[in-house]
Amino acid sequence: MRFIYSLLLSFLLPFILLRLYWKGSKIPEYRCHWQERLGIYNTQAIKDVVWVHAVSVGEAEAVFPLIKRIQQQFPAQKIVVTTTTPTGRERVRAVLGKSVEQVFLPYDTVAIVKRFFKQFKPSLAIIMEKEIWPNLFFHCAKNNIPLYIINARLSASSAKNYKKIPTLVQPALSCCAGIFTQTEDDKNRFIAIGASKPTVQVMGNIKFDVKITADILEKGQQLKVALFSKRFVWVIASTHKGEEELFMSVYKKLKVTIPNLLLLIVPRHPERANELCDLATSQQLQLAQRSTHGTCSIQTDIYLADTIGELKMLYAASDIAFVGGSMVPIGGHNILEPLAIGLPVLYGPFMQNFQEIADNTLKIKAAIQCQNENELIKAVIHLYNDPEFRLSLTTQGLQFLNANQGSIERIYNKLKHHFN
Secondary structure: OHHHHHHHHHHHHHHHHHHHHHHHHHOHHHHOOHHHHHOOOOOOOOOOEEEEEOOOHHHHHHHHHHHHHHHHHOOOOEEEEEEOOHHHHHHHHHHHHHHOEEEEOOOOOHHHHHHHHHHHOEEEEEEEOOOOOHHHHHHHHHOOOOEEEEEEOOOHHHHHHHOOOHHHHHHHHOOOOEEEEOOHHHHHHHHHOOOOHHHEEEOOOHHHHOOOOHHHHHHHHHHHHHHOOOOEEEEEEEEOOOHHHHHHHHHHHHOOOOOOEEEEEEEOOHHHHHHHHHHHHHOOOOEEEHHHOOOOOOOOOEEEOOOOOOHHHHHHOOOEEEEOOOOOOOOOOOOHHHHHHOOOEEEOOOOHHHHHHHHHHHHOOOOEEOOOHHHHHHHHHHHHHOHHHHHHHHHHHHHHHHHOOOHHHHHHHHHHHHOO
């Protein structure tokens, strides 16, 4: 089956490159460093590296503390970080700089994968969450490279799809030295799609180990004083197409009751900024844009934060938060960062990607789930009028967060004998 997969992927490669070029017309960064995706590099080969793969910004943010832990304890250890998206690459550069090598993940054809392993010669491979690449995994096993999937998660729908191709997925998973899952459900799903029981262990979710520094809190408060003074700031984070229009509609209705309300929108994909500016104009709403250093006046309705790597600081500048990807069927995004900041958190009905976290926060009344526009309006008005209710939510949220920390240390202790 892997042979057929490799043949098909090789056949599709020209079309994949054309799609990459097309995406570059909207996001020019996709046309940069494209040779790396083909396993072509202009630097000298490096051996004995720890290879860490994080698809994009969310996975990179989650794995940074583990990488820093490795660097702290093993300063001589060389690390290469691969990402799939330009935004992920940019975030790695911003946080880790030149302390790591960084390249795009190579396409999973046999020839390209061989060039990748020739260039970097990993001594250990660490894959974040649920990436399964048959040729990359096979060549790890062939070259005796221990391979771990960490912070592993697998939704019921993804497991169902993987079960349709068992002759491809099971051999790939057999190459793993360990699969460290977030939950017991994730563990059972990985076993159900072919992972060996002894390799799968529940380690918890490393996103609970989020660290909010005093510097982030201070910068958030400085931004609030400078731009959002006397405004009740509602941050809508990681939004997707279809959500912003809904929130603009809700905002106009809420302004009747909360005249000092400001909608702070942080789109999941900042390159959609022009689209959102046009949408605000069509809704007759005044918008200030962070990337163009727009300033807020009392008439400003929306502050559009179309930047990368500032979300924690923007949370710290806000009064309440809604985490997007949950009012449309995306599956939700990470609600743990705003909880760690100490914000009351809301989210929508589509939270499949974080189902256990969503269920547990609702159980202990640490967050609010809103099914529709009317519930959003009702929840925001309640939060605005009832400071004690806001405090109760944030207190429960912080307790929930603290009770579930420690995953990074557990994973580090499992891996540390591999480091140089």
